[in-house]
Amino acid sequence: MNRLGVDFLGFSLKNPIAAASGTFGFGKEYAEFYDINQLGAVCLKGLTLHKKAGNDGVRIWECTGGMLNSIGLENPGVKAFIEEYEETQARIQTVKIVNLGGDSLEEYVEGARLLNQIDIDILELNISCPNVKSGGMLFGVSEDSAYQVTRAVKDITRFPLMVKLSPNVADIAVIAAACEEAGADGLSLINTVQGMAIDIQNRRAVFDNVYAGLSGAAIKPIALRMVHQAAKAVNIPIMGIGGIYSGRDVLEFLMVGASCVQIGTAGFIRPTKLMEILAELKAYCEENDLFLKEIINII
């Protein structure tokens, strides 16, 4: 009797915990520390059609209750990913979510078209990366462009489509509804909150890009509020993201409307942290005679 099982986009996840994109690589590194197939799903490192070298200068910065990052979507590109996919696929037996970003509508569409050649489980459309100069988050901050890119990718992909939303918007409900209307099968939120760090010694911004993405425990209250708002605005399932460090945090996200969650920054505490969170969640469900499906979207 699995108390932790949840349904998401046609998949029965053995538990609601997924590794978040950009914090898990392609699964190779953490596989040395634990059985990554114990996770409900994994979101692989964000891809773009063309290879990206990422940002110069400082890329990560610690702050109270979290971190800022400005990696800049460094990745090998969709084609190189496809060429090595056999190895990736052999490693990952749990639900595989591939994250796709882009600088233009054409790039998103071409990336999605190429990914049709391989067998992935869910396509996560990243329209919310704050760390690339063009495209990225720009698609996720306007209702019209969010609609257009979702629609264009939905038309071409053969996989369930989940759109990853930016918190850096005036009204998340409007963006969420636009994605649903455009055909998104699910949503994931929130991506990082745009932030800034200062080097007082040199009197300049820490990051070459000036602004960077804030993640970790510090953003959890914002994420809960936005998942709650999005869940009230749409009928498609939601994967909650933002500052989850414990089993109790997972329960909070499910209660406000997420069907499952992604965990990123907490994984940097130690490689096995996601397994600890899973164990806490399991213990809570057993102690409280709880099936997770019962508490989704109850607030």
Next chain:
Amino acid sequence: MALILENKPIASNVFQMRVAANQQVKAGQFYMLRAWENIPTFSRPISICDQNGEEMTFVYEVKGKGTEIFSTLQAGDEIELMGPRGNGFVLKGQKCVLVGGGVGIAPLLLLAKRLREQGAQITAYLGFRSEEYLKEDFARYCHRIITDVGGKITDVIETESFDCAYICGPEVMMQAAWDKLKHSAEQVVVSVERRMACGVGVCLGCNIKTRQGNKKVCSDGPIFAAEDVFYE
């Protein structure tokens, strides 16, 4: 978790921590150290300074919140060790030179020990900000030690031929040492330091641009050929 055997200041803001840990390590490798749960977010990458049978020594400078917490730990306390991580030094050459700046001398001590075991003849240039430390330890393995306090250690490097030069310290110091040694040493390697989040190669937060493309300091490094790092 590892038991702390001793944790004491050896210079102003510099601490030496001995822990009980029996693991195979290479000189130049590091551990992600942690003595708290959620805050600070990141563990701290600290190089291995020495290893003796079932003991390992770390020498660290107090720079921020994490190392400040380390400095308050006492014998009998426990510390979380994740590692060893990184590639470590390749032991090469019979005539070697070590150039260390500040707390960057720490990984060079275990290196000196291992090179000495192979019969190498070692010259060490050690630069300090305000006072000398670990000098007697280096004296056990090195044939010649030149130190500098408060100035630039790279100013006193003599041009002499070496099989291999090993450099660890602040980036400007490493660049200056490379400029001094690139024509006299057959091989020059540097140990690069970067802020790290995961420490295992997934986050790409510690990446540097090298002549061979982007490299992860935590897992492709931290030891790199100097010519690949200082190529521009």
